[in-house]
Amino acid sequence: MEQLESLLKLGSLVDPWLEKYLLRDADPEFHEALLYPVRAGGKRLRPALTLAAALAAGGSIELAMPAAAAVELAHNYSLILDDIIDHSELRRGKPTVWRKYGLSTAILVAVHYRESISQALNDTRDPKLFSEIMARTLKLLTEGERLDVLFEQAGRTDEPYVVERRHRTVTLADYLDMVYKKTGALMETSCIFGALSAGVGEPVIEALGSYGRSLGYAFQIGDDIIDIFGREEVTGKRVGKDIEEHKLGNIVILLAAEELDGREREELLAILRRDVVDAHSVGRALELVSSTRARERAEELRRLYSKEAVRALSALPRNEGRDMLEALAEFVARREF
Amino acid sequence: MEQLESLLKLGSLVDPWLEKYLLRDADPEFHEALLYPVRAGGKRLRPALTLAAALAAGGSIELAMPAAAAVELAHNYSLILDDIIDHSELRRGKPTVWRKYGLSTAILVAVHYRESISQALNDTRDPKLFSEIMARTLKLLTEGERLDVLFEQAGRTDEPYVVERRHRTVTLADYLDMVYKKTGALMETSCIFGALSAGVGEPVIEALGSYGRSLGYAFQIGDDIIDIFGREEVTGKRVGKDIEEHKLGNIVILLAAEELDGREREELLAILRRDVVDAHSVGRALELVSSTRARERAEELRRLYSKEAVRALSALPRNEGRDMLEALAEFVARREF
Secondary structure, three states, X not given: OHHHHHHHHHHHOOHHHHHHHHHOOOOHHHHHHHHHHHHOOOOOHHHHHHHHHHHHOXXXXXXXXXXXXXXXXXXXXXXXXXXXXXXOOEEOOEEOHHHHHOXXXXXXXXXXXXXXXXXXXXXXXXXXXXXXXXXXXXHHHHHHHHHHHHOEOOOOOOXXXXXXXXXXXXXXXXXXXXXXXXXXXXXXXXXXXXXXXHOOXXXXXXXXXXXXXXXXXXXXXXXXXXXXXXXXXXXXXXXXXXXXXXXXXXXXXXXXXXXXXXXXXXXXXXXXXXXXXXXXXXXXXXXXXXXOOHXXXXXXXXXXXXXXXXXXXXXXXXXXXXXXXXXXXXXXXXXXX | OHHHHHHHHHHHOXXXXXXXXXXXXXXXXXXXXXXXXXXXXXXXXHHHHHHHHHXXXXXXXXXXXXXXXXXXXXXXXXXXXXXXXXXXXXXXXEEOHHHHHOHHHHHHHHHHHHHHHHHHHOOOOOHHHHHHHHHHHHHHHHHHHHHHHHOEOOOOOOOHHHHHHOOOOOOHHHHHHXXXXXXXXXXXXXXXXXXXXXXXXXXXXXXXXXXXXXHHXXXXXXHHHHHHXXXXXXXXXXXXXHHHOOEOOOHHHHHHHHHOOHHHHHHHHHHHOOOOXXXXXXXXXXXXXXXXXXXXXXXXXXXXXXXXXXXXXXXXXXXXXXXXXXXXXXXXXXOOO
């Protein structure tokens, strides 16, 4: 627990750097809206990964700061846009950017975040390399988000592209591909940025990247489990939001659908495909899901990826950075919020 | 006219480069939506500026291609988002991206465009410098768009930020500041990228940048004039769209409001501030505007900036590139579409 706290403390060191890049070339009238997303909270997990990876690779946190700022800005950039795409009204207990300021302002804030990422990357030790990796990562993230939306089973009647191209069947492999792109790629990049900031060679870069990738799977599977089985008094979130949002891109729902026999599978899918999923239907879907081994199997996968993450670290010498990353992977295997 | 045609031909050379960067790291299922904005048309004015500026600076068009692709991608990126912000349904005679594919897909396409810009910039002769300039330019563009929205006199009732912060008075200086950011900065950057690709020194960079800045003013003033006085059979656009959209950020409307006496000024502003501006009100606004010298004064400013642009070129030796840029500035001074 102590190492986990050290890790999160490390992440919070990035805050002044976020503000520095965000306020550069910004009109004072725009400052409040620009700072709102990063001041609304956030665990700073991705910059913590970059800084801990830098330490694990024998580097310094100072040299890794611009890269750490870049990954947290990238995370917030994607959240501002995801909240628009998912019509989400709350994030971290506060109104989302589009809800608070309006759609146009949210889009302009997002564009400004993206440019702040470039400015941060230009302060890293190899701007061209870091920016190439970031470009590829954000294209993957876009693709992951696109797939997540296409895995929904209803809704978005005003979006012809989505309605025409919905994926009606989603396999575990499809799910894992989507999750790597949506969540794993940026965590992988966060770790790789730490390694690159430390100036180490290929084997250490690969080990830390592999850790980040596995952590991403464990993290997203955990999010999915919490969405379906979380206790509202612990999470502060409504249970079953992914069912309401028609998501076959939630591993628990996906595994349950796989396991149910013909009639019950159809019943579960029919609920996901309803235009509006009311509270009663959410309850019935939870009942169906709970009658399967989906939860256990999802937990098993989460533990598996967490172990993979820890194992990837074995290539590194034991030190403070590695210990923090290990503690994080173990926490992610069992977190309930 | 011949030189103008050569310039536009030059711009069209960038098309395969746009596709190359856009399709990199893109799922085949996404290709159609990604190519839609660039295949829907466009004059390729900005890449033409980059390539002609490279020639004017004694460089080659080959070396300037990645930068030319970057500025055209940046232009399309901003248009995809502007069309969302302005609720525009048509662009180049075709449905806008959000109208055709839906809002979520349009946002994902825009994000992908931004990453393609980074990938193009990484193929320039100085990725760090080019990407720093692009980041600053896109922040300015964001700010210009923010101001343009805040200069509107009504509408956007679902956007608290805009409603609270509308600028009720807009001076000519405010207008020029907004136009530099919204239009001039990217044209300036397009020219500077050409100069930098040619590897020339500060005086030539500054001369070409200054040309691009002045051209931007002339170009946007021209757009504003065409919006109010264009002939639909020539432009293919509806006349008076900026009046319908409550825009005090159109120089003709702005100058007319300045010039009208108290009661008539109030009448014009009252029309702009109506929730819905019907055809009758547009007609009355046009009548009020036409009773002033706004059109002549706007034309005068347009010619002035065009001349400034030509004058900036005098620092350069006469060659094919310079001739094309000069022809463009002269065309922009009088274009009716």
